[in-house]
Amino acid sequence: MDIDELLRNDEENFDHAKVKKVSDHVAMYRTLVSNVYMISNPSNESWFMIDTGIARYHERILVAAERHFPNLPPEAIILTHGHFDHAGSAKALAKHWDIPIYAHPQEIPFLDGSTSYPPVDPTVGGGMISLISPLFPKKAIRLTKWLRPITDETASTLIDGWRIIHTPGHTPGHISLFHEEERILIAGDAIATENPESALSIVFPISKIHGPPAFFTEDWDKAKQSIQQLIQLRPKLLLAGHGLPIEGDAIQEGLEHLYQNFDELAIPNNKKNE
Ligand SMILES: [Zn+2]
Ligand SMILES: [Zn+2]
Numbered sequence: 001m002d003i004d005e006l007l008r009n010d011e012e013n014f015d016h017a018k019v020k021k022v023s024d025h026v027a028m029y030r031t032l033v034s035n036v037y038m039i040s041n042p043s044n045e046s047w048f049m050i051d052t053g054i055a056r057y058h059e060r061i062l063v064a065a066e067r068h069f070p071n072l073p074p075e076a077i078i079l080t081h082g083h084f085d086h087a088g089s090a091k092a093l094a095k096h097w098d099i100p101i102y103a104h105p106q107e108i109p110f111l112d113g114s115t116s117y118p119p120v121d122p123t124v125g126g127g128m129i130s131l132i133s134p135l136f137p138k139k140a141i142r143l144t145k146w147l148r149p150i151t152d153e154t155a156s157t158l159i160d161g162w163r164i165i166h167t168p169g170h171t172p173g174h175i176s177l178f179h180e181e182e183r184i185l186i187a188g189d190a191i192a193t194e195n196p197e198s199a200l201s202i203v204f205p206i207s208k209i210h211g212p213p214a215f216f217t218e219d220w221d222k223a224k225q226s227i228q229q230l231i232q233l234r235p236k237l238l239l240a241g242h243g244l245p246i247e248g249d250a251i252q253e254g255l256e257h258l259y260q261n262f263d264e265l266a267i268p269n270n271k272k273n274e
Helices: 003-012 058-068 090-097 127-135 152-158 220-233 249-260
Strands: 020-023 026-030 035-041 046-050 076-078 101-103 147-149 162-166 175-179 184-188 237-240
Touching: 003 127, 020 237, 026 058, 026 237, 035 058, 035 237, 058 090, 076 090, 152 162, 162 220, 175 220, 184 220, 220 249
Parallel strands: 046 076, 076 101, 101 147, 184 237
Antiparallel strands: 020 026, 026 035, 035 046, 162 175, 175 184
16 A cells, blocks of 8 residues: 555545534544644634645545535634644645634744754654655745734634644644633644554544654653643543544543653653653
8 A cells, every 4th residue: 555545545535524523613624644623713603724634635625624614715724733744735725715824933934934844753653654754745835925823812813712722842833722611622743642653543543642743743841741731721522633533531531641651652762861
């Protein structure tokens, strides 16, 4: 199984019903390896797209969005961070809808072409990563024309009830989104709910809380502190960039277990005690 075959397969099996409502105000659409979320703003019937999957998915994402919100383009795209599996279709979608792309101020340099993420460590990782490696971008993503900074303060004027939480570690400007009243957490790659190092999880997703995708994580101390922040939020519904939704007590148990055993469970062997 190679990446082109996988992509072709996924395109042939494209199913509009793949847009799944996961709560009153959140829908998800799973691209080959990563999730796109659509959150609605009940007060003025607007909505926002959180992350945009890998490249080559913009047409499918457009159909998915149109099915869920007929004739209503989103207000904006918000990126949890700038990795290619989250920002891949951002440019094409922003261009199509003529809407801004929001990211944390510390993530912006990675999205406007001024700097690149550190090279991927080839000694870490495995299944999914080697599988999608042909999709790794050859040059820095440049979204400058559409790019705007977002912080918790500015977010409150944009979307009702959602907070922007800076959860660095996986990348410097990584953010999570949290709906205070309904306790819904969109965690990006601060954690994963499937094993991102396993190619099998694409075919047989098993919901369990894992650390951030190891291959691309830059700062393990910060990544651990960010998990502590997530624990304090006590989410009732956990939506990650990779994997299926997790509900209820399993979230708190999973997050605590990951935090307590972070070195063993999340940090790759060659990065321990660095
Ligand atoms: Zn990432
Ligand atoms: Zn990712």
